[in-house]
Amino acid sequence: MTKLPRTFYDRDTTVVAQDLLGKWLVRQSAGVERIGRIVEVEAYLGEHDLAAHSSKGLTERTKIMFGPPGHAYVYLIYGVHHCMNVVTECEGHGAAVLLRAVEPVKNLAGRTQGPGLLSRAMGIDRRLNGHDLLNDDFFIAEPAAAEKIAIVKRPRIGVDYAKHWAKRRLRFYIKNNPFVSRP
DNA sequence: TGCACGATGAAC
DNA sequence: TTCATCGTGCAC
Numbered sequence: 001m002t003k004l005p006r007t008f009y010d011r012d013t014t015v016v017a018q019d020l021l022g023k024w025l026v027r028q029s030a031g032v033e034r035i036g037r038i039v040e041v042e043a044y045l046g047e048h049d050l051a052a053h054s055s056k057g058l059t060e061r062t063k064i065m066f067g068p069p070g071h072a073y074v075y076l077i078y079g080v081h082h083c084m085n086v087v088t089e090c091e092g093h094g095a096a097v098l099l100r101a102v103e104p105v106k107n108l109a110g111r112t113q114g115p116g117l118l119s120r121a122m123g124i125d126r127r128l129n130g131h132d133l134l135n136d137d138f139f140i141a142e143p144a145a146a147e148k149i150a151i152v153k154r155p156r157i158g159v160d161y162a163k164h165w166a167k168r169r170l171r172f173y174i175k176n177n178p179f180v181s182r183p
Numbered sequence: 184t185g186c187a188c189g190a191t192g193a194a195c
Numbered sequence: 196t197t198c199a200t201c202g203t204g205c206a207c
Contacts, residue, residue, distance in 0.1 A: 042190070051190070061203055079201030081191050098190055116191050126202095158190055 001026075001141040006134060009069035013088045013095040017043040018172050020086070020140070022149050025102055027122045028137040034122055036102025036112055038140075040173035040180045042156045044085070046095040051162035054094030064130050066094045072138065074119070074129040081116025084124050086133065086140070100157075100171070103179040113181040150175035157182060 001024055009016060020038050027034045044052035044065075053075075054065045064073045065087060073085040073096050085096040101113045102122070112121045119125070124138075133139045153169040160166050173180045 044190075053190080056204075059204065075190090076200095076202060078189060078191055078199080080199065083190060085190085100190085114191070156190070161189090 001143050003134065003139050003141050004070075006068075006070045009086060009088050009133075010090060011088070013043045013045050013097060014170065016086075016088045017041045017097045017170070018151055020097060020099070021151060021172060021174050022143070022146065024105060024141045024143050025099065025122065026139055026141055027124070029123050032107055034108055035106040036108055036118065036122055037105050037143075038099055038101075039103050039177045040099075040101035040113075040171070042098040042100060043170040043172070044096050044098065045170070046089070046093050049095075049162075050165040051156060051159035052094065052096070054096075058094075062094065065096050066092055067130070070133050072124075072128050072131040072133060074124060074126055074131075076126060077116070082119035082125050083115040084119050084122075084128075101173070101179055101181045103177065113179050115181075117181075152183075 023038050025036045047054050054062050058066050068091045069087050071087045077083050084099045087096050089095045100115050108121045110121050111117045152175050154171045156171045
């Protein structure tokens with residue numbers, strides 16, 4: 001596999017989101033390598049996107065989203081679950097891609113369909129917030145044998161408060177993949 | 184300093 | 196459909 005370069009993330013967020021499908025999320029921890037194949041994502045386009053955390057402006061919580069691309073934005077939701085995002089586009093843009101589900105490839109125990117479950121299975125928590133995905137212990141890679149996939153586009157989950165942005169089809173997943181959280 | 188509210192998941 | 200559970204952001 002080949003680790004994705006910074007330039008991969010420094011592009012239009014809807015393009016990055018769809019290109020992330022089929023890629024491998026790799027986590028090295030305590031001598032164990034865990035790998036999940038990304039099968040479902042959501043794009044959060046920036047300050048103007050009412051569903052994005054960055055629409056609240058630059059705050060202590062969102063500063064990672066406004067930082068340089070290729071970094072992990074990890075936050076606690078509902079006081080219970082962790083959500084893993086990848087920062088995209090240029091510094092200051094406030095865009096990111098939420099990873100919603102992965103398909104187990106290596107050393108993954110339990111379910112991985114849903115942002116919270118994915119994070120739990122991969123051992124991701126707030127300590128990884130701001131982590132540079134070009135490091136060797138936590139990154140995203142292109143598999144050695146890339147296959148062709150069909151992409152389905154749907155509205156994002158849990159963002160009904162975001163007015164017309166709630167209707168935008170910014171959730172992408174691999175067609176017919178059994179590990180998608182909400183087909 | 185207090186308080187309302189989630190980019191969810193699991194139980195009922 | 197309801198609830199657990201807590202950090203963040205903003206009102207006071």
